[in-house]
Amino acid sequence: MDFLSYLISGISLGSIYAIIALGYTMVYGIARMLNFAHGDVIMVGAYMSFMATTRFGWHPLLSVLFAMVVCTVLGIVIEQLAYKPLRAAPSLAVLITAIGVSYFLQNAALLLWSANPKSFSSVVPFDSLRLFNGRLIISGTTIVSIFVCVIIILALNTIVNKTKIGKAMRAVSEDKDAAQLMGVSVNRTISITFAIGSALAAVAGVLLCSAYPILMPTTGAMPGIKAFTAAVFGGIGSIPGAFLGGILLGIIEIFGKAYISTQLSDAIVFAVLIIILIVKPTGLLGKKVLVKV
Amino acid sequence: MLNVSGLQVFYGNIHAIKDVSFYVEEGEIVTLIGANGAGKSTILNTVSGLIRPTAGTIEFLDHSILNLTPHKIVRKRLAHCPEGRRLFLQMSVEENLEMGAYARDDIDMDAEMADVFSRFPILEERRTQLAGSLSGGEQQMLAMGRAMMSKPILLMLDEPSMGLAPILVEQIFDLIVELNETGTTILLVEQNAQMALSIADRGYVLETGSIVTMGNCIDLLNDERVKKAYLGG
Numbered sequence: 377m378d379f380l381s382y383l384i385s386g387i388s389l390g391s392i393y394a395i396i397a398l399g400y401t402m403v404y405g406i407a408r409m410l411n412f413a414h415g416d417v418i419m420v421g422a423y424m425s426f427m428a429t430t431r432f433g434w435h436p437l438l439s440v441l442f443a444m445v446v447c448t449v450l451g452i453v454i455e456q457l458a459y460k461p462l463r464a465a466p467s468l469a470v471l472i473t474a475i476g477v478s479y480f481l482q483n484a485a486l487l488l489w490s491a492n493p494k495s496f497s498s499v500v501p502f503d504s505l506r507l508f509n510g511r512l513i514i515s516g517t518t519i520v521s522i523f524v525c526v527i528i529i530l531a532l533n534t535i536v537n538k539t540k541i542g543k544a545m546r547a548v549s550e551d552k553d554a555a556q557l558m559g560v561s562v563n564r565t566i567s568i569t570f571a572i573g574s575a576l577a578a579v580a581g582v583l584l585c586s587a588y589p590i591l592m593p594t595t596g597a598m599p600g601i602k603a604f605t606a607a608v609f610g611g612i613g614s615i616p617g618a619f620l621g622g623i624l625l626g627i628i629e630i631f632g633k634a635y636i637s638t639q640l641s642d643a644i645v646f647a648v649l650i651i652i653l654i655v656k657p658t659g660l661l662g663k664k665v666l667v668k669v
Numbered sequence: 670m671l672n673v674s675g676l677q678v679f680y681g682n683i684h685a686i687k688d689v690s691f692y693v694e695e696g697e698i699v700t701l702i703g704a705n706g707a708g709k710s711t712i713l714n715t716v717s718g719l720i721r722p723t724a725g726t727i728e729f730l731d732h733s734i735l736n737l738t739p740h741k742i743v744r745k746r747l748a749h750c751p752e753g754r755r756l757f758l759q760m761s762v763e764e765n766l767e768m769g770a771y772a773r774d775d776i777d778m779d780a781e782m783a784d785v786f787s788r789f790p791i792l793e794e795r796r797t798q799l800a801g802s803l804s805g806g807e808q809q810m811l812a813m814g815r816a817m818m819s820k821p822i823l824l825m826l827d828e829p830s831m832g833l834a835p836i837l838v839e840q841i842f843d844l845i846v847e848l849n850e851t852g853t854t855i856l857l858v859e860q861n862a863q864m865a866l867s868i869a870d871r872g873y874v875l876e877t878g879s880i881v882t883m884g885n886c887i888d889l890l891n892d893e894r895v896k897k898a899y900l901g902g
């Protein structure tokens with residue numbers, strides 16, 4: 377029964393990683409950049425939800441929407457101010473800028489909300505589910521995280537495969553110049569991608585703090601790095617890869633904590649990443665490049 | 670229709686295009702021929718906005734398009750079918766055609782697609798397959814079909830015959846002539862000078878970034894220098 381309980385916790389944590397990893401992977405796929413500030417957008421989202429419920433007394437669900445709106449705007453503003461001017465710059469310059477934006481967000485949060493951890497109360501109103509005469513207890517947050525992740529994946533899949541903007545995104549990710557020649561605005565497509573990724577980060581932030589209720593300015597950093605790992609693990613640029621990578625990472629982390637060592641669980645996660653990348657450098661679902669003359 | 674004048678393009682320190690001027694009138698097929706590396710693709714990329722020139726003017730339908738981004742230029746119905754086809758290999762045949770019509774909101778997608786399929790029945794058979802799984806010839810048909818989907822009034826084609834079997838080259842050139850007869854003006858870049866000059870009205874010969882000869886195709890076909898350098902004679 378423990379095993380099942382760990383597995384479900386792992387899938388749930390993995391669902392949150394997957395939602396964050398989607399933001400990394402979509403931005404990478406389309407703008408070919410690693411947005412290291414993505415993790416901190418999660419933290420901003422969680423603070424927004426926290427403020428909305430505690431200060432303004434809003435309904436938790438409304439607070440999530442509020443967090444999504446603020447993060448969407450934040451994502452677009454970051455892209456326009458920090459990354460857009462560097463579109464033609466070497467990727468190292470972009471990477472350093474992204475790290476700068478990450479520290480900027482953390483320090484701004486420190487200034488606004490201080491370093492004192494806030495205790496975040498779950499936005500999930502459901503009680504825990506008790507199965508097998510109470511031998512297996514699954515929290516409402518766990519169930520909702522998995523459910524939300526599945527909904528997001530299905531929705532993104534539809535957007536990317538069926539809508540005009542989704543096709544434009546795929547076209548830009550494959551060949552920017554050819555996409556422009558078809559009439560696609562690369563800048564607009566990148567903005568939309570940042571908007572979607574940041575809205576998802578807000579959702580992830582709220583779910584994360586609902587599951588692990590300590591909120592502080594560095595809350596987003598570690599999950600951000602792990603989700604980035606998940607994206608690379610699954611094959612960066614691939615949406616199903618981010619999903620698979622996130623879930624697997626969550627499971628590995630929880631099993632590592634449960635069966636090997638709590639202290640070493642992060643080390644185990646990264647060791648797995650290194651092994652996967654040695655065996656398959658493009659990640660689990662990384663794309664092979666098709667070339668034909 | 671298209672008027673390019675005094676064009677200068679640099680890649681860093683490389684002076685790729687040196688004071689190039691040319692024009693295309695409505696209804697014409699104009700060809701730009703020259704050896705590999707002469708600067709043909711650079712000229713097309715500059716006209717479609719992918720590359721910014723350091724000097725020169727580019728006018729389309731009497732308006733400057735010099736400062737427009739590529740996606741705005743396509744909306745003026747100036748299409749560019751780039752060198753090497755540049756299909757979206759991870760997208761299906763159908764999706765590639767849809768991307769061709771991306772800039773046009775007023776289009777009847779099904780009718781346009783039916784038109785492309787009537788010319789290239791093989792594409793209809795493969796409509797759900799990924800473009801990357803097509804043969805070279807099929808990919809070129811798809812690239813032409815994708816360009817047709819935008820219903821351009823000026824179509825720029827960069828080496829559409831590259832790497833194709835002679836029978837396919839024939840078919841592609843027939844299509845170019847047909848598109849021209851149904852009202853599309855064509856700017857054709859080719860290394861296959863013989864073929865290009867045989868279907869075009871006028872031609873420009875480009876050597877290391879400069880236009881060295883121009884004129885009616887009949888004259889160019891009989892020009893001693895052109896014969897020596899480009900027609901194997």
Ligand SMILES: Nc1ncnc2c1ncn2[C@@H]1O[C@H](COP(=O)(O)OP(=O)(O)O)[C@@H](O)[C@H]1O
Pocket residue numbers: 680683685703704705706707708709710711712
């Ligand atoms: N992206 C680039 N960077 C640097 N030099 C380039 C680039 N593209 C083309 N060139 C150079 O510009 C010249 C013209 O190239 P191009 O326009 O591709 O010629 P063509 O299409 O006639 O074969 C060549 O000398 C080529 O090496």
Ligand SMILES: [Mg+2]
Pocket residue numbers: 706709710711752
């Ligand atoms: Mg070329």
